[in-house]
Amino acid sequence: MNAPAGTPSPRTLDPLDRLIVVATQAGLPLSPRPYLSVAEQIGSTEEEVLTRVRHMLADGVIRRIGAVPNHYALGYRANGMSVWNVPDARAGELGRRVGALAFVTHCYRRPRHPPLWPYNLFAMVHGKSRDEVEEKVRQIAALLNADDLGHDVLYSTRVLKKTGLRIADKEEKPCSA
């Protein structure tokens, strides 16, 4: 699933699509006919909702429909964000190779902010212990070899918030302190 560089061209959602997004972004109803429940909630039909959902999946608006496990509950308590300084000209190729490793769940190229932040490649590594994460980080270092100009691993020590994205929430309001 390698995405091309840059931001993909967005697809415009019409009002009915957006109602479906709002109705399902926190989760699909756990009822035998979930799309009928959604349709009733938004004043549409089950068939129309199914058609829209199929289109959104085909267009990549929906990545997939399914279970999102809580890493901690599955025993993946060590969540290491490995960050790498690699030559910019090689970042695309190296990112593809690191991203293809089975234990890397996300891999992104991001901007540096020198001198505070020299790293331009992020690879999220999940493990059941820090030892396991560190062993995996050594595998990435070995793969990058001379292109590893420096790296670090940032462990999450606490989840401060985890609500998921609510990008189409009509009630979304910033509440600045």
Next chain:
Amino acid sequence: MDALDRRIVNGLQGGLPIAARPYAEAAAKLGVSEAELIERLQRLLDEWTLSRFGPMYDAERMGGALTLAAMAVPDDRFEEVAGIVNGFAEVAHNYARSHPLNMWFVVGAAERGRIGEVLAEIEVATGLPVLDLPKQEEFFLDLRLEA
């Protein structure tokens, strides 16, 4: 979590079929009844083994925008700043991490312009700089983890 829970978590990360009775189809593959699958999914959500169940939307494909932001927060202000950052509805996840940049959060909004506004509002409200680290290229996204 028993063996069937594990099969459900592993089997349903890949995708629920899009059908009028998707749980019935998925249940047939797992060798359980539709009612039992629904009941177990509800329990896995209640126990927080699953953080959610349903469509995963790609904010950027919907014209929305996302960024990863980081801050170096003095220890004695950590809780106060976490409260300010978490108070923004646009902040989806926020993690404390072991690094001088010790607070890392994801900001998502329907419009790209709003991201910059949120980061600027956080800087004003906290008096601390916020590093903006938007993704420039995505190489892989597979959140599946073996249960």
